[in-house]
Amino acid sequence: MMRSYLLLDPPSASDFCRRGSLREKDDAQNAPFPNIDLILLSGAVREAGFRPVYIDAQLDRLTWSQLTDRAGLEGVSGVVSLVSSGRIEDELAALKKFCHTLGDVPCYVVGTVILLRDKMRLQRLVKDNPWLSGIILNTAEHNLTELLRDGVDRIVEPFNIATQRSTQLMVPDVKVRYGDAHKMPQPDHAIFKDRRYCFPQSKRGPVTCVQFSFGCPFTCEFCIDNQLYQKMLYRDVDDVVEELVEVDRLGFREVYFKDLTFALHKATAIEFLTKLAAKRLKLKWLCTTRIDVATREMLTLMKKAGCYGIEFGVEHSKESTRRRIDKRIKNDRIHEVFKDCRRLRINTTAFIMLAFEDDTEEDVRDTIRFARALRPNYVSFNVVNVLPGTAYEDRARREGFLRESSSDYGFAASNIKHRFLTPEQVENLRREALRSFYFTPSMILAKLLEVRSFFELRKLIRLGLGTI
Ligand code: SF4
Structure with a gap:
């Protein structure tokens, strides 16, 4: 056996x-x-x-x-x-x-x-x-x-961080490599099938996750995820298409691509999306990408290949703040992309960062208003937090706004000494943001009218009751 x-x-x-x-x-x-x-x-x-x-x-x-x-x-x-x-x-x-x-x-x-x-x-x-x-x-x-x-189910001594391949410690190397057809064994999705799993945006189940690319070459100041894989690597296109065919055959109905920036390498993305669309699978998928990747042509291809939702890092309403954190994207472009998604019937999620170190109450409210004006289907409001190992941490130390005692990887509370806001104000603004987006009668009605399946209704009830 x-x-x-x-x-x-x-x-x-x-x-x-x-x-x-x-x-x-x-x-x-x-x-x-x-x-x-x-x-x-x-x-x-x-x-x-x-x-x-x-x-x-x-x-x-x-x-x-x-x-x-x-x-x-x-x-x-x-x-x-x-x-x-x-x-x-x-x-x-x-x-x-x-x-x-x-x-x-x-x-x-x-x-x-x-x-x-x-x-x-x-x-x-x-x-x-x-x-x-x-x-x-x-x-x-x-x-x-x-x-x-090789049966190395035993402790090999000593651990040696320097010699990567010959010991048990696996350390990534550092290169940028686009377009490689990286080979990986096909995951065993069947063992992860559980009807309790869902994504906040899910419309149908069961759901699973797939990853096509690893790494992100951008340098957003606050980000730590881009350090997980220190080179940009793509899996073999046919392998990933084959994986999705198997996922579909297993009866999964939604996939979340865990790529940090989906479709970043245009030629690889076009090849993948074209091949995937040709398979005419039942399953739909969701991904995360950047506003500047989401051209009309790319969004159209994504939709044809089964994309039903995209998460975008919008972060803040002010272009100057986004420039400072190295996310140089114009407000007009953000509006255009959200509009294109609406036209193509692709659901959108906006990631928003509330309360940078020099934000005033009005700035935070302006950011909340900006998020609402984009008319996304979902918003994730995250209180700005300095994560260890980021460029933002270096600046926070240099400029003296890091509260050293606390660090919250969950983004619920802040470890920043705000110039114009108290911690209580920040927390109240976060609650206000959530309330103003999710708990208005029009949003509740819109969400209920969007419900197309028992799965989605059950998910909304569980999210609302916090029983997930
Ligand atoms: S926030 Fe997104 S785009 Fe920016 S560095 Fe991180 S993963 Fe890349």
């Missing part, structure tokens, strides 16, 4: 932010979907000769002891687990105990972007956790398959 390997989204004391699945209570974006890193790694595990099994302990609301008691875990040959940014040490301690009860099976964890940036902390973790088999820092290029296939 084929030996199994556990892919684990582990228990957590509270809702949290983990790589690939940002969740925060009291946020309209609060929706659970399967983690893309585990989805990608399921292919590596299967290629190594193991049967991947998957548990989302958060979705099942399992504690560590309930997880340990879970039937079917006997005989698991090893574990690949996520860890969360703020609680790595605690989660590693719990994982160590868990792997011990399974018979001291090997354990790999998917490293967070914070570890990628903080090499000292990474080295300390490796040194303090010799039981750990490896930290996967890059889920596009890694040697997990070889390690598992």
